Amino acid sequence: MEPIRIVLVEDHDLTRAGLRMALSQYPNVKLLAEASTGETGVKLIEQMRPDLAIVDVGLPGIDGVEVTRRAKAEFPELLVLILTMRDDAETVLAAFASGADSYCMKDIASKDLLGVIEKTHEGTSYIDPAIAGVVLNDLRSRSAHSATGGRQTSIQAADPELTQILEASPLTERELEVLQLIVKGHSNEGIAQELYITVGTVKTHVRNILSKLCADDRTQAAVLALRSGLVR
Structure with missing residues (x-):
């Protein structure tokens, strides 16, 4: 090779x-x-x-x-x-x-x-895990300021392909919460405890996140979220 x-x-x-x-x-x-x-x-x-x-x-x-x-x-x-x-x-x-x-x-x-x-x-x-949590927390704060009641998060990406992917299936507020905890290194059990939901519900959110971002794993999902700029 x-x-x-x-x-x-x-x-x-x-x-x-x-x-x-x-x-x-x-x-x-x-x-x-x-x-x-x-x-x-x-x-x-x-x-x-x-x-x-x-x-x-x-x-x-x-x-x-x-x-x-x-x-x-x-x-x-x-x-x-x-x-x-x-x-x-x-x-x-x-x-x-x-x-x-x-x-x-x-x-x-x-x-x-x-x-x-x-x-x-x-x-x-x-x-790098050392910065991923900090950045996603910053992005989520922006999301909270710009979101309106009950509406899903809209996402604008610098990459046109990402824009199409994320506009077609935007992340919900709960999915953003799960994504943030994933990047911080929490297991499914830890996320369930943090958000007061069942492990089964967490697994469903994780599957949805990976599917919506067309990501192979959790790390790639976090990077795609960062590259998209999430909510502006």
Whole structure:
């Protein structure tokens, strides 16, 4: 099998060196090139046509969100893994809206990072559990302010395909509550206790969420919810 071809866009020299060393340990990964600025990163992606770009957010010049937007606009098939220390909801949402496929914190272990790279390359989006709960809580707060009595949540996505999926089957308020608890790591039993409903009801909500978001598993459902922007 051909190795996963990667371009790394990271401005911090020591971090970049550490990532270079980590990636060199794995035969199924090939680091094609490195960039320390956003502009250089976009140029290298254009030249190298990698399978995946690992991009920091806080870059000099244009930031990682803009790098992602420009690269995805020109090469939609490119996969982008955001690797950063930024854990605020606004940045995470902006990254997914620009087309990022996965979002990971820099304190991840190198062996786990390889797993994230492989999952992303296989088409499974990943969001770091350390930030997923915070972001979904922020989104749900916006939903509460914009929702009207008894109506289902409408969803607008930056991705046209997601828009069609989510507008056809919007998540209910209860499903959003379940989704938030899933991302926080609660089991079905824990969700049932939190929401004062039966485990059977929780399982039904989970099935509905995965079906409506066309997601294969819980993590992918959370990422799709983030990328959609949920309620605006």
